Structures are given as C-alpha cells and as structure tokens.
Amino acid sequence: MKYQSRKKAILLLSDGTIFYGKAVGKEGSAFGEVCFNTGMTGYQEIFTDPSYYGQLMVATNVHIGNYGANDQEIESDSVKIAGLIVKNFSYEFSRDLADSSLQEFLENNNLLAISDVDTRALVSYIRDNGAMNAVISTEVNNIERLKKELAAVPDMNGLELASKVSTTEPYFVGNPNATYKIAALDIGIKKNILRNFEKRDAYIKVFPYDTKFSEMSDWEPDGYFLSNGPGDPEPLTQAIATAKEILENDLPLFGICLGHQVIALANGISTYKMHNGHRGINHPVKNLVTGKGEITSQNHGFAIHREDTEKHPNVEITHVHLNDNTVAGMRMKNKNCFSVQYHPEASPGPNDSTYLFDLFIDNIKKAKTKA
Incomplete structure (x- = not known):
C-alpha cells in the first residue's frame, strides 16, 4: 500500500537535536516553533485554530486521523499550523460523519506532516528544554542547509502574527x-x-x-x-x-x-x-x-x-x-x-x-x- 513505502523525514530542532520519521503525503520542508497538544480528540479544530499560526504541532495522542475529517469541524477558513508531527498516522477512518480522510484534508490544505516519530521522547525533550524553532523535512540529506535556513527563522518572542x-x-x-x-x-x-x-x-x-x-x-x-x-x-x-x-x-x-x-x-x-x-x-x-x-x-x-x-x-x-x-x-x-x-x-x-x-x-x- 501507499503508506508502506513512504519517504524518510526528519524533525530538526534549533539546538541541533534530530528526530526521525516518515513523510505523510506531501514532501518538502516546513519551519516554525515546535509545540505539543495533549488533546485526545479535536485535531482538526487544532489545525485550523488561528492561535497556532506558524507552529509545528506535535500530537501527543498516539493515533491521529482515525476519525477522518469533517468539513464543519474547523475554526477558520484554512489550516493554520505550519506542519504536523505524529506517532501513528491513520490513513483509514471509521466515522460516518467524516467527509474525507485526514490525509486528503492535509493534502487539500497543502500541509506537510511526518509520522513514526517518537513523540513521547520529543514531548519530554520540549518539556525539559522549552519550546524552540524547528523544521520538519523530507530533505534528510541536506541537514547542514536546513540548519542555516532554520537559524534565519524569527523567534516567537517579539513576533507579531x-x-x-x-x-x-x-x-x-x-x-x-x-x-x-x-x-x-x-x-x-x-x-x-x-x-x-x-x-x-x-x-x-x-x-x-x-x-x-x-x-x-x-x-x-x-x-x-x-x-x-x-x-x-x-x-x-x-x-x-x-x-x-x-x-x-x-x-x-x-x-x-x-x-x-x-x-x-x-x-x-x-x-x-x-x-x-x-x-x-x-x-x-x-x-x-x-x-x-x-x-x-x-x-x-x-x-x-x-x-x-x-x-x-x-x-x-x-x-x-x-x-x-x-x-x-x-x-x-x-x-x-x-x-x-x-x-x-x-x-x-x-x-x-x-x-x-x-x-x-x-x-x-x-x-x-x-x-
């Protein structure tokens, strides 16, 4: 199946720490401040919440996508997060009210996501070291270039959004x-x-x-x-x-x-x-x-x-x-x-x-x- 041969992807933090994963659909790079949400449900509302603009969202719930996407469950007219980081991404969904899979929703909104990341270890790291800028990318062989591009991303402190x-x-x-x-x-x-x-x-x-x-x-x-x-x-x-x-x-x-x-x-x-x-x-x-x-x-x-x-x-x-x-x-x-x-x-x-x-x-x- 499609998701069994996905491209490798990485999460590179501004302090140089790297977490490994796999791309979900779209390829490329996305930059922003990495943060985590502990909600068990409501992922679609999170993705469209303007308060998350410019942030790379880590979902702490181990399964994301299992109830698909519903066109009415949005908090703005478009996805506002910069990118998504999850442990297990569900390509299939089991919900009568869903209008599409989460993968289709992300693709329609041109959002980069990576899965198979050790989110438990990642969240623990953020808790200890604080929120910081990061990049998720499928360009796993261009780490030095990604580091330079990441260094140019403005800090959230003092940023008007x-x-x-x-x-x-x-x-x-x-x-x-x-x-x-x-x-x-x-x-x-x-x-x-x-x-x-x-x-x-x-x-x-x-x-x-x-x-x-x-x-x-x-x-x-x-x-x-x-x-x-x-x-x-x-x-x-x-x-x-x-x-x-x-x-x-x-x-x-x-x-x-x-x-x-x-x-x-x-x-x-x-x-x-x-x-x-x-x-x-x-x-x-x-x-x-x-x-x-x-x-x-x-x-x-x-x-x-x-x-x-x-x-x-x-x-x-x-x-x-x-x-x-x-x-x-x-x-x-x-x-x-x-x-x-x-x-x-x-x-x-x-x-x-x-x-x-x-x-x-x-x-x-x-x-x-x-x-």
Missing part, C-alpha cells in the same frame, strides 16, 4: 435584528466564539486587528470583544491602544487568550513567554470567585505576570491554573471588563466554562440599563 490571520475587511455574523451588538477585534478569532455570541442573541461585527476604537464605536455596539490569536501580544500596539480607549469609556469588554493579554498590557501588566506553554483540553482551572473547578481547553505560549496583576489596585485575579498557579482569568474592579486565558467555546468540560459568555451578555444588559 495577528496581522497574518486577521480579516482584512470587517464582516458580520448573526441576525441583524438580534438584541445585542458586539464589536469583535479579530486578532485570530475562532468561529466557535462567534457561534456562542450568536446563540446568545447577538449580532457581531468583526473588525481587522489594527482597527481603532473610533471606527469600532461608530457602529455603536453594546459590547466589545478581543479575540484569541497567535504570537507575542506586546507588538500589538494598536490593539492595546484600542483596549485602553474601551476601558477609558467604561464599556463592556471581554477578552479571551491573546485578548486577555492585550487587556493586561492596556493596564500596564506585563507579559512573558512561557517555557513550553499550555496546550490541551484537560487543563484544571479554579474560579476564585465561586470556588468551583473547571476543565478547560488552553492554547497559549505567553502569559501575564502574576506579580504585576496582584499589585494592580484595580485588577482582581478571578481564575488560576491549578498546575502552575499562572493567572487564568481577571476582572477590573472599576471597569466593566473581564478576561480569561483559556477557551470557553471549546467546551472540553463540556460546559464548565460557557457561563463566561452569559456573564458578558449580563454585563452588556447592565450597561444598557444604566444608559
């Missing part, structure tokens, strides 16, 4: 006659976030990543949303400025992941690049307001400094990650604003965190009542 995934023109989602109007700043937005707003009787206008507050406010929305997205939040100077103006006007504001980090920076709270980030669908978070635990989906390589957050007189930490005590959520004491460092729309709990969308709508209702 929102412009690579954001819409270039505003667009609308939902019913124009809905009760609430939400202006969303697209710095890498996922489709399911928009679906959750739409389900709550909201009409959403999605704006490009560098849109100024004046343009968003001209639409006269009831609330503002800052989306998830890829890269370092610090270079997003316009998004930070927009967040500051929303806060100055005390308008309802909600942020997820990169949006959460942008809101922090707008408040003078600094961010940092994590050792290897949080990526998976089983991350335990404690809500400090209610005392309840949540099983969350997370996907971020940057975080906000806890010390800065604790020192801020107008910011309260509302959620903490129970594995490492990083800040997983915050709210402002003097403004109509809150944010979280995880994905309530992904629903791994499955409904542990969907209350956050309801909370945002409640904040909008209160603001409309005051007005």
